[in-house]
Amino acid sequence: MLDRAVAVRPVRARARAGRRLVALAYVAPAALVYVAFAIWPAVHTVGLSFVHWDGILPATWAGLENYVDVFRDPTLGPALWHAIILILFFAVIPCALGLLMTGLLHGGLRGMTAFRVIFFLPQVLPLVAVGITWRWLYNEDGLVNEGLRWIGLGGITRAWLGDYDFALVALGLVGTWAMSGLCMVLFLAGAQKIDTSLYEAVAIDGGGPVRRFFTVTLPALRGEITIASVITTIAALASFDLVFVTTNGGPVNRTTVPGLLVYRLAFNEGDIGRASALAVVLTLVVIVFVTAIRALTREKA
Known part of the structure; x- marks a missing residue:
């Protein structure tokens, strides 16, 4: 009985892993869209807040100067x-x-x-x-x-x-x-x-x-x-x-x-x-x- 229980455990573990992969496959498209159109733009905006940039010429580092200007x-x-x-x-x-x-x-x-x-x-x-x-x-x-x-x-x-x-x-x-x-x-x-x-x-x-x-x-x-x-x-x-x-x-x-x-x-x-x-x-x-x-x-x- 003990040997049978030991043999069943890997099967159950593989089944659970398979269910997790299926769940991730369903979630992945929505997660990629969310990261691409929500998370990444937010992170990119934070990065842009530390530079001087007019949208055309190369950006230059500004540090906290933009935030100081905003509050002033x-x-x-x-x-x-x-x-x-x-x-x-x-x-x-x-x-x-x-x-x-x-x-x-x-x-x-x-x-x-x-x-x-x-x-x-x-x-x-x-x-x-x-x-x-x-x-x-x-x-x-x-x-x-x-x-x-x-x-x-x-x-x-x-x-x-x-x-x-x-x-x-x-x-x-x-x-x-x-x-x-x-x-x-x-x-x-x-x-x-x-x-x-x-x-x-x-x-x-x-x-x-x-x-x-x-x-x-x-x-x-x-x-x-x-x-x-x-x-x-x-x-x-x-x-x-x-x-x-x-x-x-x-x-x-x-x-x-x-x-x-x-x-x-x-x-x-x-x-x-x-x-x-x-x-x-x-x-x-x-x-x-x-x-x-x-x-x-x-x-x-």
């Missing part, structure tokens, strides 16, 4: 502040609206299926198309101002994206419209896995819809809230296409964000080194915010 740039602070403000519109408000819609839809409210489809529609539209559409809506003779005039609020109409005080808010509301549907779908997917017996227990205890939401639904969506917060926060901090299409940072840099500064440094000024350094700094800022969100939403043992 007076436009960096306001741009980061604008991106942080956009977190309110891209992450906080959409998550709150997504939870509200989840409470209504998951509660079985009638006639909400069509609205759910319409609410998610911005997620299937390119942000460039969204930006162009909203730029037209925000014009002085656009639908937003026409609607305000129709309800008797013509005195507050303005070119919203060109207004010094309201441009960033108007831009942020576009992000709210675009991100709320994503949050809603994530929360609805999470709500589907909640055991219905928990709702029945709260109902037996005399709890209404609001109490069921706060005692059962909301705690069960901790993971989905974390995912939605991370995705939308990254979208706010790394925003570029929506800003570029709608305001291009104007008026007077009131909507400038770090992603737009990276574009200007690389393609307008031809300073690839500083653009790469700013991109690395922006990545670190995103990592800090994501880490903070995960720490705040982590379930306590």
Whole structure:
């Protein structure tokens, strides 16, 4: 019996090795694509941040000079502040609206299926198309101002994206419209896995819809809230296409964000080194915010 067990072990080991090779064969194509289009560009960007390069002539070593220049740039602070403000519109408000819609839809409210489809529609539209559409809506003779005039609020109409005080808010509301549907779908997917017996227990205890939401639904969506917060926060901090299409940072840099500064440094000024350094700094800022969100939403043992 002992000899038989000893003979079987190499066979089992070879079988396990074969299964590992098969698994690696399935994973390898996706892993190669990820390394080629995500890992390597990131590593290459870090390398470029330590050189002076205009994209054409040979690069020269710069050390930390690009990072020093980035932090001395007076436009960096306001741009980061604008991106942080956009977190309110891209992450906080959409998550709150997504939870509200989840409470209504998951509660079985009638006639909400069509609205759910319409609410998610911005997620299937390119942000460039969204930006162009909203730029037209925000014009002085656009639908937003026409609607305000129709309800008797013509005195507050303005070119919203060109207004010094309201441009960033108007831009942020576009992000709210675009991100709320994503949050809603994530929360609805999470709500589907909640055991219905928990709702029945709260109902037996005399709890209404609001109490069921706060005692059962909301705690069960901790993971989905974390995912939605991370995705939308990254979208706010790394925003570029929506800003570029709608305001291009104007008026007077009131909507400038770090992603737009990276574009200007690389393609307008031809300073690839500083653009790469700013991109690395922006990545670190995103990592800090994501880490903070995960720490705040982590379930306590």
